[in-house]
Amino acid sequence: MNFCSKCGSDNVHLHLEQESFVRYACQACDAIHYKNPLLVVGCVPVYQQQVLLCKRGIEPRKGYWNLPAGFMELNESVTAGALRELKEETGLSGQIIRLHSVYTARQKNQVMLHFLTRLENIDFSLNKESVAIQLFELNKIPWDKLAFKSNTFALKSYLKTLENPTNEVFISESDDKNG
Ligand SMILES: [Zn+2]
Structure with a gap:
């Protein structure tokens, strides 16, 4: 998932403080794009x-x-x-x-x-x-x-x-x- 589905900005791989997994997240709008089984x-x-x-x-x-x-x-x-x-x-x-x-x-x-x-x-x-x-x-x-x-x-x-x-x-x- 290269782009944010909310605002269209670039997604980045982030290790978020509140999460124990690396997530795709948008730095423009702070949306977290969860990927689950x-x-x-x-x-x-x-x-x-x-x-x-x-x-x-x-x-x-x-x-x-x-x-x-x-x-x-x-x-x-x-x-x-x-x-x-x-x-x-x-x-x-x-x-x-x-x-x-x-x-x-x-x-x-x-x-x-x-x-x-x-x-x-x-x-x-x-x-x-x-x-x-x-x-x-x-x-x-x-x-x-x-x-x-x-x-x-x-x-x-x-x-x-x-x-x-x-x-x-x-x-x-x-x-x-x-x-
Ligand atoms: Zn976004």
Whole structure:
């Protein structure tokens, strides 16, 4: 952010006395421009012991398999956002069972929430974001073709819940650029 969104002057990196972090701030009007992590909301969509994944049609990680997810919109609840992303990327509706995992990708400044979601049907439709959509048996998940570490974490955690049923919310983080 090079310019102040309030007055248009140059922003500078400042270590402000009252703050413990370096901030972008405007010396002309004293506005502080906070930069905080973005929330990504998505689903672990399940249907009859299978998990639905989307092959990404867009960068980053084009061609890799992904759980349906995307940036939360303003004035949206996390669950509505997760179901909206499911609808946008697959055309499907689902029923949220519960919050399943929270993953902090520090290098991307993103926090991913994945909700365990029961699919009502599997009449999916392809689109620009998803060039292939497939239900995977749990022993056939394409681990080496997953788009992001957060996918791997959510899916491995899901397998754990099948071995040992639990309502635990799984929490992890990484500094990986493919977090
Ligand atoms: Zn300003």
